Amino acid sequence: MAQNASMEEFEALLNESFDIDTPDEGSVVKGKVLAIEAGQAIIDVGYKMEGRVDLKEFAQPGEAPEINVGDEVEVYLRQVENARGEAVISHEMARREAAWDRLEKAYADENRVEGAIFGRVKGGFTVDLGGAVAFLPGSQVDVRPVRDAGPLMGLKQPFQILKMDRRRGNIVVSRRAILEESRAEQRAEVISNLEEGQAVDGVVKNITEYGAFVDLGGVDGLLHVTDMAWRRVNHPSEIVTIGETIKVQVIKINKETHRISLGMKQLQDDPWDSVEAKFPLGSVHAGRVTNITDYGAFVELEPGVEGLVHVSEMSWTKKNVHPGKIVSTSQEVEVMVLEIDSQKRRVSLGLKQTMRNPWELFAESHPEGTKVEGDVKNITEFGLFVGLDHDIDGMVHLSDISWDERGEDAIQRFQKGDTVQAVVTEVDVEKERISLSMKAMDDSFTDVVGGVQRGSIITVEVTAIEDGGIEVEYEGMKSFIRRSDLSRDRSEQRPERFGVGNKVDVRVTNVDQKSRRLGLSIKAREIAEEKEAVQQYGSSDSGASLGDILGAALNRDDD
Numbered sequence: 001m002a003q004n005a006s007m008e009e010f011e012a013l014l015n016e017s018f019d020i021d022t023p024d025e026g027s028v029v030k031g032k033v034l035a036i037e038a039g040q041a042i043i044d045v046g047y048k049m050e051g052r053v054d055l056k057e058f059a060q061p062g063e064a065p066e067i068n069v070g071d072e073v074e075v076y077l078r079q080v081e082n083a084r085g086e087a088v089i090s091h092e093m094a095r096r097e098a099a100w101d102r103l104e105k106a107y108a109d110e111n112r113v114e115g116a117i118f119g120r121v122k123g124g125f126t127v128d129l130g131g132a133v134a135f136l137p138g139s140q141v142d143v144r145p146v147r148d149a150g151p152l153m154g155l156k157q158p159f160q161i162l163k164m165d166r167r168r169g170n171i172v173v174s175r176r177a178i179l180e181e182s183r184a185e186q187r188a189e190v191i192s193n194l195e196e197g198q199a200v201d202g203v204v205k206n207i208t209e210y211g212a213f214v215d216l217g218g219v220d221g222l223l224h225v226t227d228m229a230w231r232r233v234n235h236p237s238e239i240v241t242i243g244e245t246i247k248v249q250v251i252k253i254n255k256e257t258h259r260i261s262l263g264m265k266q267l268q269d270d271p272w273d274s275v276e277a278k279f280p281l282g283s284v285h286a287g288r289v290t291n292i293t294d295y296g297a298f299v300e301l302e303p304g305v306e307g308l309v310h311v312s313e314m315s316w317t318k319k320n321v322h323p324g325k326i327v328s329t330s331q332e333v334e335v336m337v338l339e340i341d342s343q344k345r346r347v348s349l350g351l352k353q354t355m356r357n358p359w360e361l362f363a364e365s366h367p368e369g370t371k372v373e374g375d376v377k378n379i380t381e382f383g384l385f386v387g388l389d390h391d392i393d394g395m396v397h398l399s400d401i402s403w404d405e406r407g408e409d410a411i412q413r414f415q416k417g418d419t420v421q422a423v424v425t426e427v428d429v430e431k432e433r434i435s436l437s438m439k440a441m442d443d444s445f446t447d448v449v450g451g452v453q454r455g456s457i458i459t460v461e462v463t464a465i466e467d468g469g470i471e472v473e474y475e476g477m478k479s480f481i482r483r484s485d486l487s488r489d490r491s492e493q494r495p496e497r498f499g500v501g502n503k504v505d506v507r508v509t510n511v512d513q514k515s516r517r518l519g520l521s522i523k524a525r526e527i528a529e530e531k532e533a534v535q536q537y538g539s540s541d542s543g544a545s546l547g548d549i550l551g552a553a554l555n556r557d558d559d
Contacts (some may be wrong), residue, residue, distance in 0.1 A: 041058070073094075089558065098131060113130075115173070190219040209235070211227075287299035292328075308346030366388075456507070459505050465500065470486065506522055
């Protein structure tokens with residue numbers, strides 16, 4: 001019995017020793033380097049098990065292997081015994097396993113890890129993290145794109161783990177996150193030393209369409225194009241160049257976003273402080289056209305001071321044209337100051353005010369009655385527009401085109417470009433209107449009636465008999481004598497007692513130059529003759545009758 005008990009104890013101890021000394025496959029064990037031969041290290045991993053590991057597994061990227069006989073190393077037991085009776089082991093896999101344990105803890109704690117870039121792959125680089133290989137995307141190398149990563153290769157430096165999956169063996173790291181973090185710390189320190197309103201020196205790092213980025217010693221500020229100078233700046237490159245050291249003022253600091261706004265013009269005198277003194281209302285100044293819009297043109301009076309010439313103040317005569325048809329960019333012009341609003345930093349300018357009003361000039365040189373000549377510029381339903389001196393137009397109304405035709409008919413005879421003559425009848429400077437008359441060019445009426453005045457007795461010829469009176473003609477001009485003017489005696493006011501071709505003496509009651517008409521009356525002639533007879537041959541208190549007086553007058557005329 002005792003013998004059997006001792007046998008069982010020995011077997012249990014033997015099994016226990018096997019359990020203790022024989023490690024499990026797939027685990028990391030410690031071993032001792034027994035020898036180095038043929039590029040391999042022979043390692044005793046315990047329990048009389050030996051294995052071989054290539055020396056390159058003990059070398060850091062780009063370095064010689066560091067291993068000697070007697071060194072204690074960790075290896076990964078892939079297989080307890082192979083066909084040659086040796087253990088299949090790997091130092092690299094041991095490092096990897098240990099590294100993964102370490103990296104998973106660092107990833108969980110959001111700690112940085114140390115590594116070295118050792119290779120280039122599609123889309124980025126490979127990084128050795130002390131046994132585990134990670135992927136470094138190209139976008140995560142630096143805060144700005146890196147053209148040459150050569151100087152970074154093999155260099156031990158910190159990385160941030162972005163993502164890792166042990167089952168798939170994937171690790172993604174970032175160098176950029178480390179740089180941004182340290183940069184943020186540096187920015188915070190620099191910003192803490194800056195104050196709004198402070199003047200500082202900076203170096204121009206980059207220029208864009210809207211401004212320039214200036215390095216203030218670890219932190220960038222934006223110098224916007226509108227804050228570079230008081231004058232209009234078309235592009236920042238007009239003022240600054242990359243690499244140039246400039247003095248700027250800190251305009252605003254955003255503590256949350258760490259954005260800094262800078263200005264250069266704030267360090268110079270504001271030209272608007274003296275605008276009202278330099279450019280009083282009504283004064284005329286030379287300026288340069290800087291910009292043209294649909295509603296006018298901007299003119300620079302001096303650097304930093306621009307005024308607007310509104311389209312309505314550009315020309316006396318060109319009313320509905322684009323400002324670009326009147327002035328051009330960079331053109332030197334003379335302008336008058338019309339209004340100043342220093343608070344809104346606005347100056348209203350006038351271009352036409354520097355020239356004489358063409359309607360005033362026309363009125364001075366063309367008084368009413370002056371004959372003018374011009375081309376028909378436009379034809380409307382109410383008249384003709386004729387081009388005149390000083391680039392202005394005059395209008396001939398329908399009623400002033402012809403004596404003989406209706407205006408609607410007479411205007412049909414004209415077309416644009418025709419040269420016509422007319423007489424100035426009115427010039428309204430305020431309303432910018434000139435009235436012309438083509439009828440007034442016809443002097444035949446004046447020639448005919450030159451000696452005829454109101455009260456004159458003339459002989460006319462009857463040309464037509466109508467119910468309401470008779471039509472008569474004098475020197476080619478027609479007039480109409482109404483029935484009531486045919487005789488003083490009511491019973492004789494009959495048109496039919498006259499015949500076409502009869503000669504009749506009539507009295508001129510009106511000479512209308514405007515309508516070219518003579519007012520005629522037989523009745524008025526008879527009354528005038530009676531009045532004259534009474535004055536010559538008697539009076540109302542002589543006792544003679546009116547018939548006696550007229551009879552005496554007639555007898556005297558017969559004598």
